[in-house]
Amino acid sequence: MDFFSQLTPMILLLVFAGTLIGIIFGSIPGMTATMAVAVCLPLTYSLGINGALALLLGLYVGGIAGGMVPAVLLNLPGTPSSICTTFDGHPMAKKGEGEKALKVGIVASLFGGLFSAAILFFLAPVLADFAIKFSYVEKFLIIFLALTVIGSLAKNMLMGIFSGILGVWLSLIGVYPVTVGGNGETRLMFDFMEYYMYSGFSLLPVLIGIFGLSVILLDAEKGLKGDGDGQAIKLTKGSGFSFRDIKGQLVNMIRSSSIGTFVGILPGVGGSTCSILAYTQEKNFSKDSSRMGKGAPQGIIASESSNNALTGGALVPLLSLGIPGDSTTAIMIGAFTLQGIQVGPLFINSNIDTWYMIVTMLVVANLIMFAAMFFAIKYIAKVIEVPKHLLYPIIVMMCVAGAYAINYGIMFDVWVLLIFGVLGYIASKVGIEVVPLIIGFILGRSAEVYFVKSLESFGNFTIFFTKSPIAVVLWVLIIISVAFPIYMRMRSRRGGDAVQSN
């Protein structure tokens, strides 16, 4: 085959460099995979299409996987798709099992990455044809399904749902942009705010404000006690990693990877949605989900295998329809256009060598990611032992750089960091739950577009039930997803009454 001759050491070196840089970007709070791809895009112009893709695919895979590092160690998702990794990863780190948590995550990431590469290779055109059956209505139902996860993640049902809706509300502030088919009018604000708030709040500054800055404020309020004395997290405690931790998780990994791949394939359903969906489905369908949220490896596996499976999935519509599957592939499409290569339904057949290269490089990037992270993790995990008085200021600085850079230099995004840092602080004081809030925020805008566009097209609410068999299946999943946490709560309340007498 001709493509083996194209697989030069230079290409492998670029994949390697891309993956390493991606891991570093992903590991730094405030820097994301999307950003890594965006900043390297102009550098790829001179590399030719294979070189450009080698670098960018490496960055993509490395960046998504690297996001788990701050999620586990600092409780700060390095990339929006690793939010769910914090739920179980950080509790494990607190128990001294940070290294183990990361290793579980890396194995899950590798599985997810390879799984989706296989799907991409064998099923891309078929799945692309399936994906275009999803119209506004079905996409809204997927978003709605992801929103129902709030019910099972909330500590207090009423407050959790309130927080989720508050998150949706916050996401709607600003313009209803013409670029999604809106009318370009702003809402939920006063006229004088329009100058700054026209574009609303961006996800990244909101995320790192709530997860990063507000935690620093909470610690500052306590006077940073626990720093320097024996309270600090030590790595040595707790049990180490062994492959036994992953045993019995095959179903989880396959389910989560499938969800990740599929969400990637659906254009317009954001990448962060996939780990949220995978996490809840694990919670709803696994035999024992009682420890999830308190430091269970299965939660990390669900989140990380799904978000790495997203990579292959998001390439499906890119390569077989010319439509990016998530925000990172949206930037990657620039590599093709800068080289003057058309992506569309005929891309694979007319560029068969490039196609083989892409799949090969995706697999290679995943292997490099695994090797680099698995053996470096011991040293990376030491971050957690850096005293907070040195670490926190650097985190703030990097979050500022990330917030400013995510939309290519908007100062308001830096202020959003502070606004949501303070908001997150207040929220934790009045009982508003941060996780449902951020999930509502992530999904809010897509929910609006698909909801309003569905109604604009069909003019009747009943369309959400009658549209297609796919819609019916999604409703069944939604009902399960809503009913399950209610059932669990009732059961545990009954159990709780019995325990209370102790």
Add this chain to the structure above:
Amino acid sequence: MESNFLSLFDVAIDFEQSHLFFPRIVTWVLLIMLFIIVIRERKAILPGLSRAGKAVFSKEGDFDRFRFFGTLALTTAYFYLMYAVGRMFPNTGYGFLLMSMPFIFLLSLLFVGIKTRRNVMIIFANAVIAPGLAWYVLSQLFNITLP
């Protein structure tokens, strides 16, 4: 909005007003939920507020006012000055570089428990090296726009 409903499930959205359709629904649900929560938790609200007030304004308790408000003040000043200084050297990232150094130095000093000579030396070195490195890598190597 009521007049838009032709029948129970029919709905017509005027494109000119479509930016308000969904936000209105969300706002109403939010207000209703807030109402329910206030009713249910009405007994806890007033004592909670007075506790919060006491924590912030009185000297007793665990609330470290100096560090908390110090962090807020430093961060606000940092953001503001970074932009102001950055405007003097457009598109160079110097605002970020020049303001991050004192910010990191002061915030570390604020947070550190015991100010030994060694600690302060480490803090100083950290405050110079970290922003320098971040600025060099981001703005010079990767050409990222910084304030």
Add this chain to the structure above:
Amino acid sequence: MKSMPVSFRLSLCALAIAGVSTSTLAAEECPIPGNVRVVIGSTSTGGDTYQNSSIVVDRLAEKLDINMKVDAVGAMPAFRALERSSNGSTLMIFHDMAYLGHLYGINGYDNIFEKYKVGPTVAINPGNAYLVPKNSPYQTVDEIIDAAGNGEEISVAIQPGGVSEIGFSALKNAVKIEYPGMEDNIVAVNTGSQADKNQLLFNGYADVINGSVQANEQYTRLPEDDQKAMRFVWLTARNETIKQANEEGLGETTREELLQYVTPNVSVTMDGEKDFTFDKEFFFLYNKDMSPEIVSCIDNALGEIYAQGEIQEQQKSLFFIPNFLPSSEAAAHLKDKMARYETVIENIQ
């Protein structure tokens, strides 16, 4: 020890100032700052605005010997950034949406000729197109206009308020001229990205979509029984514009084939006599108060770049039509364009 950070900062300041002043001295005849940021009206780094801007900006930076960088901030943040900086350290590149947004009354779009300085035009994207499903009953735009005139409702998927809508408005206008009173049969389906527009066509919720030669050419080569297959019915570009494209056209569709879809082969009337045409043009926008020296400096630099002829090759290879006009000519040309489209938009209101 306390004095160390201060002195260090001072020396850094000095370094910074020195850095800035040397770069400005180097280009004495051209008072443009040494670090220039070019904001664009689109947030996509895969789109035509970014592609075009990076071609032009790379060459301009080389010519002027300064650092220049393209930032895909999107229309509104780009306008704001431009307003704030009058010393030439922030420039903007955008396309016809800049004034069409104003004509359509989109919130936040001011009259660019009053609020900013219009800089040189650099290129045309000739690919703005309208497509139907391959098995659509409508073979031509004429049939679409006739169908609408005879009472059939035709839904057209567009992104509101800009380049995507202007062709739709022209279609509506043509129906109004040929079949007065029937223009409301041309219905807009307002949506967002190209993906969304395609999706509406696949699902059968739109009869016609706006698209582009670049994004949709491969879909036109699919077999008719494929749900995704489409067919061009109209390219809005002028005949002369398409004639300047490379002979091989784009993908497997040659220039000759593309010419079938432009005027006079496809006729969408503007006023009963002339055909409506629309070229999507990319041009610079400057702060209102930017000094005339910088304006002429960029004009001259671009003039030299275009005189060398390499940039045209690069643009053509990426299916753009080079179209350099210095600032003053560009402003007159675009003003003229805006007046023309204003009549179309007003006529259908």
